[in-house]
Amino acid sequence: MFKRLVLPAALLAISAQVQADEGQWQPYQLPQLKAELKKIGISIPAEKLADLSKHPMSAIVSTGGCSASFVSNEGLIVTNHHCAYDAIQRNSSAKKNYINDGFLAKTRAEELPAGESTRIYITDKVDNVTKEITQGLGANLSGRERREQIQSRIKKLIADCEQDKAYRCSVPSFHRGLEYYRIRQMMIRDVRLVYAPPDMIGNYGGDIDNFEWPRHTGDFSFIRAYVGKDGRPADPSPDNVPYKSKDFLVVSAEGIKNGDPILLAGYPGRTSRYKLPSEIRFARDTDYPVRAAEMLADIATIEAATKGNADDEVRYASVVKGINNRLKKTQGLIDGFARKDIAAIKDGQDAAFRNWLIGSSKTPAEAKGLLAKLDAIIAEDMALSQEELAYGVATNSDLFNSARALYRLAIEKEKPNAQRESGYQERDLAFIKGRLSRLEQSFVSKVDQARLQAALQRYAKMAKHPQGLDALLPSVEAAADLYQKTQLTDTAKRLAWMEKDRAAFQQSDDAFIQLALKLHDIGMSLENRRKEVDGQLDFIIPQYMEAVIAWKKSEGKPVYPDANSTLRVTYGTVGSYSPRDGVTKGPFTTVEGIAEKHTGKDPFIAPSNLLAAIREQRYGVFKDPILGTVPVDFLTSADTTGGNSGSAVMNKRGELIGLNFDSTYESITKDWYFDPKITRAIHMDIRYMLWVMKEVDHADNILKEMTIKYPRGVSNKK
Template sequence: MFKKLVFPAVLLCAGTSHADEGQWQPHQLPQLKTELKRIGIEIPAEKLADLSRHPMSAIVSLGGCSASFVSDAGLVVTNHHCAYGAIQRNSTPEHNYIANGYLAKTRAEELPGGPNTLVYVTDKVENVSARVLGAVKPAMTGRQRHEAVEAAIKSLIAECETDKMYRCSVPAFHRGLEYYRIRQMMIRDVRLVYAPADMIGNFGGDIDNYEWPRHDGDYSFLRAYVGKDGRPADPSPDNVPYHSKDFLVVSAEGLKNGDPILLAGYPGRTSRYKLPSEIRDARDVAYPAKVAEIQADLDVIAAATKGSAADEVRYASVAKGLNNVMKKTQGLLDGFARKDIAAIKDVQDAQFRAWYAAQPKVSKTLLAELDAAIAADIALSNEEFGLYVATNSDLLKSARTLYRLALEGRKPDGEREPGYQQRDLAFIKARLTRLEQSYVGAVDQARYVASLQRYARLPAAMHAQGVDALLPAVDAVPALYQHSQLGDTATRLGWLGKDAAAIAASDDAFLKLAIKLNDVVTALEERRKEVDGNLERVIPQYMQAVIAWKQSQGKPVYPDANSTLRVTYGTVSPYSPKDGVTKGPFTTVEGIVEKHTGKEPFNAPAKLLEAIKAKRYGQFKDPVLGTVPVDFLTSADTTGGNSGSAVMNRRGELVGLNFDSTYESITKDWYFDRDITRAIHMDIRYMLWVMKEVDHADNLLQEMHIKYPKQ
């Protein structure tokens, strides 16, 4: 029944979308032209859909965060927390760039971002659904189906990556209904140019995370370098700045309440189309366990690094990442408690099932198969979480990676598991190398001991089959670290490329443990393939029906976020989190003075406070606010991964950087509530003002094309 509706439905529904909701694929934007024009966007929708034209050609990914080019010399602006790994990598107790910030006055002073700091420039997106699904046969088991899809994807990627300047991927959209091949130029020589002091870039710290009002100058600058031939190259002093064909004009003209904005970036994951049973599992089981695990791990890290400045620096980025995930997960739990999203979804699900039952010639078993597949997925996910807790040691993770890589190396490249092919070797090496900046043996040992203790207390359903008998006793953990050399970077990297027999002959304690665990971990992965294959068979049929149902109601149909390039839109908007309280939409530098206590995390730099008190606002003074704005709110639809996303005005000029959302908005990953969902952005005027008045980053101000307000 739905076969002819699938692809048109994704587009046709868009024209009647609800304002602000939706993380749209660029090619869908022409269907939104009426809505974009209504809110005041002046850029033609067809231009926004073209990845080769401004402004979309200036939007890039950092592989977990978003960013944009702001000069033709590869200068990239993103969030401070997105560049945190590069900042931490170059920091020492003597030169603590986290605390004090860093500014390269010349290109020669720009610091290496490290192997994990990459810039991805998307230049081609093509629908390859027919090629991915062409090998699937109705009689296949779940595992067979999954492997057929996986093989097709690997073939499509290999075909795309014949030119080694590109990194390609084939993500699923609408939970496996569609597949698009994404081609990106991957620039791997990326350098740290400028980061403000942590007291500016992370003002308010974890206390203010996801809160409003905010006063956070969450920005940093990187620069992309390539070989002299203009192609991506390994880091080298001979490389030159990447010539970015397009870049965003930076506008200091500012916004006011009600102004329209466009936001472009790479949102991570949303779950808007999940079923009530999936929501209840997240709310009642998965998220509470995740919060408890992360908090316990953070407590161990804090205790183990206390009193050592060097150890604190080494684990700063690890702790920051864990804190961010934990607060978001806790926010999701609080959001579920505040609004019963599962009950809302129950009503929607019942309406859908009633509509579906009334349609002619539809499968009578689809919904029962769907419920069974989801139940199996939830049960297996519990075991996978338990395995994560039971193996939470950086040395064990490294050993498992090395041994698995050796086993996969026996196979032809096209038959290896994703993540262990030739194309993945540089990433594996980067992860193993990165440990040099974020590992201390005593800290890792303390984390692993505590993790094993927590694992023992998990419910039986979270104990992966066959794992318990293979784990070390808690009192045996110190001996593992005493009899392993994997904590040494040269030794760790030396195992790359060794065959499985050589690793099996090693007396390294963690390599021996990895070998011991391999069979049960592989068995768990095989079960995952069966479960995923069944999901990939039944959920696309379900999504096909949901799209047709939503189309019949004129409701928005856009894919869940999956780390691919998306565009959302909205307006500068206050909100009311509860009765009698209205917040936003702007904060100002005076709020920094009000929050300043002289103690972390509300310890603003003296030179910043001096500039505020002297009211040296110049051309960055907002005519309505009478001062410099710091952060602002919009109704844009964002999620994790949108950090660093360009916030553009009606003409496509950069006016802000997305970095957060309000605490009340966190549940938007599951359910979009337009009345309270607000994204938090740093006002670009605050960034420019700090650069001029506080950090004197005149070289960068001169490099960017800045549009100042008319005097």
């Protein structure tokens, strides 16, 4: 291998020439951004922002897929409406439809369970464990051997960390495997729905407005974390008490204006800023178009199968919403790649990097060899992902996926816990049970059958099929029989299989269990091939990333790891943008825009009491002095992505002024390339939330619980 160009410790240094607004920073990096934060007007000391035990970072939490924050010392949490949508949907029925009507618990006793698998994660400790993961891994290991050794070390570090059962630990990689950090999080597992506005507010504009600007969505909901009487996480119980959160965010109704600085903290999901040009072209030309077509077809199947049945529509509301959101983002990426040739931009950057690497290396031949190996394994990775996608399409059934997971669990339980595959250890059983139980509220046999049959037809037309799979799959016609010969539709019987051994599965005549057994070897073959490829990537990519970071720093460019669902901080300013020539879009929308969009037809149906409040201009202290009305949503230049939904948007003092919930359509490609001219994140203005709570839904009990900083000295106690 070529001579190492950068030591891991050197990653702690950031060039002084950081590009404003770009970067999803790990908290420990913030002191090195002190000058940038001060420049835009952030008054919180950077050292305080880096301390997870201090305000405001100690108030920022994750729901496992979204971000959120404590807003009282009684475990009250605010997040997006779409982040609480599962909880809203699971408590809804055609007769008691909280999606349409909204929900407000006036007392603690009225709060509803958010769901068996709903969790709140509070990050309290982060340790660099790179040496423990990578030290001593020889260059002669096969990819699969390397991958399994890394996973074994990760599992040991996690087991050591989880001696205290109050915590859930993880060891994600950063910079594509160059660094590893062990993250400890308190995991609260009794979560309850407190308040959600009706869909007409929380999802105003629906999928039509998704990723669009201007926007008029009140994307907020409240949940509460409960623990045992000893203050420690406990299973859901009527005896539990609200979690006494160490810190919470003060809610500021003082407002913001164009040009004001903001901080945003949350758990962004995935970005791909360091991907190669070949990976961009694969996503653009092959992967994303196929995935978009799949999602579009699946949605059409679900809608056709549930049409005319209100209960079925409610059951699949959250499923359809989730697919629609991913579809809109995927299509936005496709359109963004067409609008701006990011691959060509990356070509130029990649060529400059390769020339720099070869020119800087004392052994140019080794540098060239590294790059050749990198290109080869990336090609293998992309080819394998096509087969994995095809397998997923061919098995698009909740019942099949349940049967497959149950059979795999039976096999893994034959091993000592430490040797089981991640996802099937003792620590994972509650999550498996939660997924299996969740079908109680989000599954209909005839809909699942329609999805599987339609997917089998689409699979037949796909370009790449996993070897041996076709001969084992049921025909479209035979797929219908599976649903007549299974008991997995019954929740109790489904859960009972968690306790059974491999022999019980082999002796079963349940049609879906038999199918899971038939396809098991194909699935394992794909999994083992994935381990081989990922293990080779684990060897090559860190060397590549080390060199990329050295090159970027030499040019004064920001050095931050891609998002990976861990706690990050970004910053920016409130501002407009120009998506195309001659068009400028301002940074605020107002309640008058809600009335203007109102058509009386879904998704532009505003509640009558909200329209009345607008018509009568009952704005009170939430009236913006410049806008002359109540603001709804606003734009900033913050660097966000999926997973940042629900992230706290804070002013220069760390007070809550908004909730992140989306990006503009033109910004979607920021996952691959950050363009400061057009990248804008969309946030709900906290003044709109407070106004809805006071004037529309009369959520006085929650308003009283929060600490709200009103303009002109008005107190929330009055």
